[in-house]
Amino acid sequence: MTDTSTPPRPLEGLRVIDLTRALAGPYATLLLAGLGAEVIKIEDPRGGDLARENSPYVGRDGVSIERMHDDDVSISHLSRARGKKGVSLNFKAPGAQTVFADLCRTADIVVENFTAGTADRLGIGYAVAREANPGIIYCSLSGFGADAPEGGKAMDVIIQALSGAMYTSGAPDAPPVRMGIPIADMLAPVFAVIGILAALEQRHRSGVGQHVDVSMLGALTSFVAIENWSALAAAGMPARTGLTVQRLSPFGVFECADGYVAIVAVHEKLAQGLFRAMRQPDLAADPRFATRDSRVANAPALEAAITAWSRTLAVDEVVARLEAEGVPVAPVRHPEEALSDPRVMGRGETMPIAHPRYPHQSELRTAGIPIRFSAASTGFDATLPIGIGDHNRDVFRDLLGYDEERLRALGDAGVI
Amino acid sequence: MTDTSTPPRPLEGLRVIDLTRALAGPYATLLLAGLGAEVIKIEDPRGGDLARENSPYVGRDGVSIERMHDDDVSISHLSRARGKKGVSLNFKAPGAQTVFADLCRTADIVVENFTAGTADRLGIGYAVAREANPGIIYCSLSGFGADAPEGGKAMDVIIQALSGAMYTSGAPDAPPVRMGIPIADMLAPVFAVIGILAALEQRHRSGVGQHVDVSMLGALTSFVAIENWSALAAAGMPARTGLTVQRLSPFGVFECADGYVAIVAVHEKLAQGLFRAMRQPDLAADPRFATRDSRVANAPALEAAITAWSRTLAVDEVVARLEAEGVPVAPVRHPEEALSDPRVMGRGETMPIAHPRYPHQSELRTAGIPIRFSAASTGFDATLPIGIGDHNRDVFRDLLGYDEERLRALGDAGVI
Numbered sequence: 001m002t003d004t005s006t007p008p009r010p011l012e013g014l015r016v017i018d019l020t021r022a023l024a025g026p027y028a029t030l031l032l033a034g035l036g037a038e039v040i041k042i043e044d045p046r047g048g049d050l051a052r053e054n055s056p057y058v059g060r061d062g063v064s065i066e067r068m069h070d071d072d073v074s075i076s077h078l079s080r081a082r083g084k085k086g087v088s089l090n091f092k093a094p095g096a097q098t099v100f101a102d103l104c105r106t107a108d109i110v111v112e113n114f115t116a117g118t119a120d121r122l123g124i125g126y127a128v129a130r131e132a133n134p135g136i137i138y139c140s141l142s143g144f145g146a147d148a149p150e151g152g153k154a155m156d157v158i159i160q161a162l163s164g165a166m167y168t169s170g171a172p173d174a175p176p177v178r179m180g181i182p183i184a185d186m187l188a189p190v191f192a193v194i195g196i197l198a199a200l201e202q203r204h205r206s207g208v209g210q211h212v213d214v215s216m217l218g219a220l221t222s223f224v225a226i227e228n229w230s231a232l233a234a235a236g237m238p239a240r241t242g243l244t245v246q247r248l249s250p251f252g253v254f255e256c257a258d259g260y261v262a263i264v265a266v267h268e269k270l271a272q273g274l275f276r277a278m279r280q281p282d283l284a285a286d287p288r289f290a291t292r293d294s295r296v297a298n299a300p301a302l303e304a305a306i307t308a309w310s311r312t313l314a315v316d317e318v319v320a321r322l323e324a325e326g327v328p329v330a331p332v333r334h335p336e337e338a339l340s341d342p343r344v345m346g347r348g349e350t351m352p353i354a355h356p357r358y359p360h361q362s363e364l365r366t367a368g369i370p371i372r373f374s375a376a377s378t379g380f381d382a383t384l385p386i387g388i389g390d391h392n393r394d395v396f397r398d399l400l401g402y403d404e405e406r407l408r409a410l411g412d413a414g415v416i
Numbered sequence: 417m418t419d420t421s422t423p424p425r426p427l428e429g430l431r432v433i434d435l436t437r438a439l440a441g442p443y444a445t446l447l448l449a450g451l452g453a454e455v456i457k458i459e460d461p462r463g464g465d466l467a468r469e470n471s472p473y474v475g476r477d478g479v480s481i482e483r484m485h486d487d488d489v490s491i492s493h494l495s496r497a498r499g500k501k502g503v504s505l506n507f508k509a510p511g512a513q514t515v516f517a518d519l520c521r522t523a524d525i526v527v528e529n530f531t532a533g534t535a536d537r538l539g540i541g542y543a544v545a546r547e548a549n550p551g552i553i554y555c556s557l558s559g560f561g562a563d564a565p566e567g568g569k570a571m572d573v574i575i576q577a578l579s580g581a582m583y584t585s586g587a588p589d590a591p592p593v594r595m596g597i598p599i600a601d602m603l604a605p606v607f608a609v610i611g612i613l614a615a616l617e618q619r620h621r622s623g624v625g626q627h628v629d630v631s632m633l634g635a636l637t638s639f640v641a642i643e644n645w646s647a648l649a650a651a652g653m654p655a656r657t658g659l660t661v662q663r664l665s666p667f668g669v670f671e672c673a674d675g676y677v678a679i680v681a682v683h684e685k686l687a688q689g690l691f692r693a694m695r696q697p698d699l700a701a702d703p704r705f706a707t708r709d710s711r712v713a714n715a716p717a718l719e720a721a722i723t724a725w726s727r728t729l730a731v732d733e734v735v736a737r738l739e740a741e742g743v744p745v746a747p748v749r750h751p752e753e754a755l756s757d758p759r760v761m762g763r764g765e766t767m768p769i770a771h772p773r774y775p776h777q778s779e780l781r782t783a784g785i786p787i788r789f790s791a792a793s794t795g796f797d798a799t800l801p802i803g804i805g806d807h808n809r810d811v812f813r814d815l816l817g818y819d820e821e822r823l824r825a826l827g828d829a830g831v832i
Contacts, residue, residue, distance in 0.1 A: 010614035013621070027642065035614050055663075056644065056651040063650040075644045126790070145763055145788065153680070153744045157668060161678035161746040164754030166669070168596025169585060176676050176748045177593055178659050178669050180584025181639055188786075190606050195787035197613035198426035198451050202792055204620055205429070210791035218765030218786040221754050223597050225766045225783040226443070228472065228491045229751040234479040234778070235472040239751070243594050247471075252573060253582070253594055260592050262577035264569070328569045330577040332592045335645040335655070338580030338637050347561055349634030350641045362650070367641040370604075370634040371611035372561065374542070375626035376618055 009036025010376045014200075015107040017100075018042060018084065019124065021049045023156075023182060024216060025113030025141050026080040028189035032109070032196070033083035034369035034378050040103065040395055041081060041385060045088035045416060048388040051076040058354075062361045071357060073386060078353050079366035086385020087395045091122040093415040100124050101132035102400050108209075109196055113141040116148050126211045137199045137209040139192050145215035154216050159184035163220040168227070171242035188219040249299035250274065253332060254306055259315040260332040263306070263322065271295060273325030277318075278309045339365045347372060348379065356384060392416055425452025426792045430616075431523040433516075434458060434500065435540065437465045439572075439598060440632060441529030441557050442496040444605035448525070448612070449499035450785035450794050456519065456811055457497060457801060461504035461832060464804040467492040474770075478777045487773060489802060494769050495782040502801020503811045507538040509831040516540050517548035518816050524625075525612055529557040532564050542627045553615045553625040555608050561631035570632050575600035579636040584643070587658035604635040665715035666690065669748060670722055675731040676748040679722070679738065687711060689741030693734075694725045755781045763788060764795065772800060808832055 014037040018029040026041075026049070033039040043049055052074050055065050059072030089096055100123075104110065110129050112119045119125040119140065126138040140146045143154020157178060160166055165183065166176035195212035203209055232239040237247055244252025250265045265274040271292075275283040283289050283305065288298040295302055310318050315331045322329035333341075339350045351368040355361060369378040385391060396402045396416065410416045430453040434445040442457075442465070449455040459465055468490050471481050475488030505512055516539075520526065526545050528535045535541040535556065542554040556562045559570020573594060576582055581599065582592035611628035619625055648655040653663055660668025666681045681690040687708075691699040699705050699721065704714040711718055726734050731747045738745035749757075755766045767784040771777060785794040801807060812818045812832065826832045 008618070010618040014617075023642075031610070035610075056647045056653065058647070063647045065651045065653060075647050079642070079644070144759055147763075147788075148759065155680050155744055157678045157680060158744055158746045161669065161676075161748040162754060162757070164749050164751035165597060166676075166748050167750045169593050170596075175659065175671070176669060177585050178678075179595065180586075180656055181581060181643065183599075183639075186639055186642060187606075190603075190610070191786050194447070194451075194606070194609050194613065195789065197610065197617060198787070199789060199792070200617055201430075201613060202424070202426040202789075206791070208791070210789055213788040213790070214786060215759075215763065215765065217757070218760055218763050221757070221760045222765045222783040222786040223599075223602055224751050225755050225781060226439075226495070226602060227597065227751070228495070228780065228782070229755070231472045231474070231479045231491050231778070231780055233752070235481045237472065237481060240596055243591065253577065253592060255591070260577075260582075262573045262594075264571050264573060328571055328574055330574045332577040332582050333580050334583045335580035335640050335643070336649070338578060339641050339645070341578070341633075341637070343560055343564065343631075344634055344637045347563075347631065347634050349631065349638045362647070364644065364647055365641060366644070367638040370607050370630060370638040371614070372563075372629040373611065373615060373626055374629070375622070375624070376615070 007375055007377045009378060010373060011036040014038070014109060016040065016109040016111060017103050017107045019110065019112035019114070019119070020141070021113065022051055023080070023185040024189050025111055026051065027186060028139070028141060028192045029084065029111050030080055030082065031189065031193050031369065034380055037109070039084040041084040041086045042089045043086060043385070043388045045090050045388055045414065049077065051080055058358070058362050058364065060358050060361065071386070073355055075364060078355065078384070081384050082353065083380030083383060084385065085383055085391035085395060086389060087392050088389030088416045090415055091124055093413060095410070095413065095415050097123045097128065099396070099410070099415065101128065104129045104132040104136055106399060107133070108135070108137060108200070110136055110138045111141070111192065112139070115153070116142045116144065116146050130209065133209070135203060135207070135209045137196055137203065137212060139196050139212040139214070141188055141192050141214050141216070143216050145218060146211070146213040156182040156185040159216045159220055162217055164224045165220055168224060168240060170240065172238055172240050174242070184216045184220045187223060188214050188216040191219045244303055246299035247296055249295050249302055250306055254310045256310050256315045256318050257313055261310065261315055261318050262330045262332060264328040266292070268292065270327050273327040274306070274322065277321040277325045277327065278306070280309070356386065389416060423791055423793045425794060426789060427452040430454070430525060432456065432525040432527060433519050433523045435526065435528035435530070435535070436557070437529065438467055439496070439601040440605050441527055442467065443602060444555070444557060444608045445500065445527050446496055446498065447605065447609050447785065450796055453525070455500040456807070457500040457502045458505045459502060459801070459804045461506050461804055461830065465493065467496060474774070474778050474780065476774050476777065487802070489771055491769070491780060494771065494800070497800050498769065499796030499799060500801065501799055501807035501811060502805065503808050504805030504832045506830055506832070507540055509829060511826070511829065511831050513539045513544065515812070515826070515831065517544065520545045520548040520552055522815060523549065524551070524553060524616070526552055526554045527557070527608065528555070531569070532558045532560065532562050546625065551619060551623070551625045553612055553619065553628060555612050555628040555630070557604055557608050557630050557632070559632050561634060562627070562629040572598040572601040575632045575636055578633055580640045581636055584640060584656060586656065588654055588656050590658070600632045600636045603639060604630050604632040607635045660719055662715035663712055665711050665718055666722055670726045672726050672731045672734050673729055677726065677731055677734050678746045678748060680744040682708070684708065686743050689743040690722070690738065693737040693741045693743065694722070696725070772802065805832060
């Protein structure tokens with residue numbers, strides 16, 4: 001007998017109060033939602049998450065740079081608010097803190113990514129949440145850490161610059177390289193989720209929650225720090241080496257007639273396979289290329305020989321010839337092609353998104369949950385706050401038990 | 417009364433059997449160790465983790481490209497094996513599977529990063545671990561997922577090429593950019609830790625463990641997928657834009673006399689601040705730059721004006737002037753400088769490492785745990801397998817209860 005029901009998601013039964021905006025915070029709560037937590041996104045009734053204003057939009061006429069119709073939705077919002085419920089709450093209105101405390105009492109986790117100090121000033125910081133619910137795990141995502149003196153907006157490009165990451169890519173004497181993936185915005189939330197889940201594990205022992213504090217600068221700098229930059233410098237080895245790494249030669253990215261390929265032929269057997277694929281097996285006997293040490297010593301000549309060959313052939317041909325010789329090789333693909341790789345789509349690592357009302361107006365793909373479980377599923381509930389406060393009734397009435405009169409009063413007073 | 421004792425680490429009491437090698441897998445178990453789990457690293461007695469052979473090394477004479485003395489240690493190993501115990505076990509020797517099963521019975525988590533299918537073939541796959549301990553959470557890290565047909569070594573540069581990431585950085589028509597951070601090797605383990613902790617949370621409900629399966633290609637492609645590449649293309653907006661993003665102009669990295677700075681002045685108030693910092697406040701009235709839309713439409717002219725100014729000044733001067741106007745700005749720093757930022761060191765996001773016997777022979781820094789907890793600490797026990805099997809007695813005798821005779825027999829048979 002086969003069980004055809006969908007397995008549970010690993011974080012089912014946990015509830016998240018989501019105070020986040022823009023990218024870093026919403027990506028953290030997106031991961032929690034995809035792992036099965038119930039996420040309640042709070043937005044200011046007077047405008048909501050700024051990501052709602054990010055171009056491009058999608059709607060009845062497909063993708064557009066400007067908003068054409070009232071029900072056009074920013075693709076950023078469509079992708080980042082997946083699976084979340086949306087309620088409105090104006091923290092500057094009297095009474096909002098009571099509503100926030102009521103939400104905390106029902107929840108396990110709070111996530112915020114205001115500038116350091118702002119949540120406390122708004123009366124929705126960790127101290128307030130813990131007072132309402134000592135079990136709460138309260139995660140703050142900020143540019144430089146919750147303990148940083150205030151000021152200094154932490155945009156992705158600012159953090160990339162400070163972290164050293166921009167001087168890890170590119171040729172040795174070239175300008176720095178801005179990474180096209182918003183890596184500072186994306187990496188901190190991944191560590192935030194680790195921190196939240198680790199605090200949950202500790203709560204099973206201690207019975208109480210705590211504050212989890214992740215810095216964008218710290219998360220990205222820790223990644224930069226895995227390479228031994230100062231040791232390489234101390235040993236006189238170049239650290240920033242562009243498309244290839246000559247201390248491992250042949251290793252890196254090489255030009256073809258119609259694009260680029262990545263090739264790794266560090267070891268003896270692989271180098272010989274490469275030379276056969278080049279139809280120049282004699283190179284294996286050439287004293288410049290006969291041993292690993294000599295290949296490294298003569299890396300510029302070796303790279304020139306490879307490029308002189310690869311440049312005459314299409315990417316597909318170079319890949320086919322090297323694969324036939326068992327040499328690790330891959331085409332350098334563009335994002336659109338990579339996102340549509342059947343392997344990646346089949347595992348849910350990228351996923352389709354569409355406007356709920358106009359599902360056939362585009363072929364958009366976005367980030368999925370890149371983790372597979374043998375006894376659990378991942379994925380997003382079919383819920384999304386298209387309008388601000390779309391789920392006010394589900395949350396304030398059905399979850400918190402507020403009656404119609406109270407809801408009306410809160411609405412009239414501009415609290416929700 | 418102040419409690420001056422160190423708070424517990426969040427994952428204390430959990431035990432990890434670590435079958436990993438190279439970078440991706442060891443970084444996953446490094447994060448678990450830093451969060452307080454006990455990690456037992458298993459190495460083949462006939463050679464151990466290949467990262468032990470990574471140049472540069474550190475020893476009594478400081479940092480060197482080649483191993484000069486018997487007790488020189490690869491900096492890769494020093495940094496990745498921190499806080500781990502090390503035992504030897506040759507899985508190809510008869511009897512090794514019994515030892516592995518005994519280890520699984522004492523453990524909560526197993527992590528491996530063999531090529532897909534290899535762990536099963538060696539008799540140390542999930543099925544074997546679960547048979548020994550149904551509560552075990554068994555995490556596989558691989559290039560393309562545990563379900564991928566075999567073959568194809570998944571080096572970082574191969575995965576970077578396939579993921580589309582290389583065509584997100586750099587100028588629109590420039591060659592692809594290899595990221596200098598081994599981002600494919602680093603990102604998959606972060607998701608592996610999320611998967612492991614989510615499965616732990618589910619185990620509190622279900623009582624049983626499961627298999628967690630993370631693909632390097634999937635993890636990195638999901639990051640690439642957060643930007644709406646195909647929507648930008650459909651809307652006719654360039655996606656790959658080099659050092660600046662003209663659709664947000666002025667935004668990006670600009671040249672100074674002695675380096676580069678990142679500047680973000682997207683909004684009205686910030687653009688005016690920038691013009692004042694440039695001592696050209698009249699630009700705010702220039703019809704080309706007077707509104708956000710006009711600045712975007714005339715982005716090349718605006719960037720030329722900024723660069724003509726910034727190029728004449730030192731980085732420090734540009735930063736000081738923009739900070740005085742409240743405009744987000746940062747110097748583009750080199751990794752060495754970034755790793756030594758007092759903010760980052762103070763939060764343990766980068767940490768010193770040293771050879772245990774020659775602690776003063778170098779000033780090396782490496783990755784820390786970029787998460788701060790209010791009721792927990794992070795960090796690494798002062799344990800490290802300098803030699804293969806350094807902790808055989810602690811683990812095989814004290815934890816598993818093997819007696820001296822059995823240890824001798826296992827050693828004589830080449831099992832450990």
